[in-house]
Amino acid sequence: MAPTSSYFAFFMSLSMVAAIASATYGGYGSHPNPNLVKPKLNKEKPLSTMIGVQGLVYCRSGPRRFPLEGAVIRITCLANDGYGYEAAPFSFLSEATDAKGYFFATLSPYEMQGNLKIKECKAFLELSPLKTCKIPTDEKQGISGALLASYHYLSDKKMKLFTVGPFLYTSAPNSGSNY
Numbered sequence: 001m002a003p004t005s006s007y008f009a010f011f012m013s014l015s016m017v018a019a020i021a022s023a024t025y026g027g028y029g030s031h032p033n034p035n036l037v038k039p040k041l042n043k044e045k046p047l048s049t050m051i052g053v054q055g056l057v058y059c060r061s062g063p064r065r066f067p068l069e070g071a072v073i074r075i076t077c078l079a080n081d082g083y084g085y086e087a088a089p090f091s092f093l094s095e096a097t098d099a100k101g102y103f104f105a106t107l108s109p110y111e112m113q114g115n116l117k118i119k120e121c122k123a124f125l126e127l128s129p130l131k132t133c134k135i136p137t138d139e140k141q142g143i144s145g146a147l148l149a150s151y152h153y154l155s156d157k158k159m160k161l162f163t164v165g166p167f168l169y170t171s172a173p174n175s176g177s178n179y
Helices: 002-025
Strands: 048-060 062-069 072-080 090-093 102-107 115-127 151-154 159-171
Touching: 048 072, 048 115, 062 159, 090 102, 115 159
Parallel strands: 048 159
Antiparallel strands: 048 062, 048 102, 072 090, 072 115, 151 159
């Protein structure tokens, strides 16, 4: 009697496995159900395009205003990590302004650390090369930070181009400054 009950237990467990497999995989020879909805996975990088920031920097000395060559702008961004938590702010610098006071800075998806999603960025006056024109002003939010809000999309470069400023340094305290 012992062999018969062990055969019975074996066949019962085998039939249970077959029933579970049939329910899980839709039965023998079945095909995937075309009516099932596949979840859409977001395979896009959080920063999928290049960001460009451009603008002008001037020096005001008395009544004169002229382009400031060699100035540097800092762009600081707030971001969330891949889990939605706020990450530490990060910054990047523009190249030095040219003879016309023009600056340009870029941030590419490949320069981003981790899986960050940018929430907002602001541009700030960072450095003036002139000892006689070193005092930053808050004109166009040069000190408090100009929010990167609207942009032009350059499809040929796959870039969101933001424009800020013009920013202003001055030679005299309280000359156009909003402290």
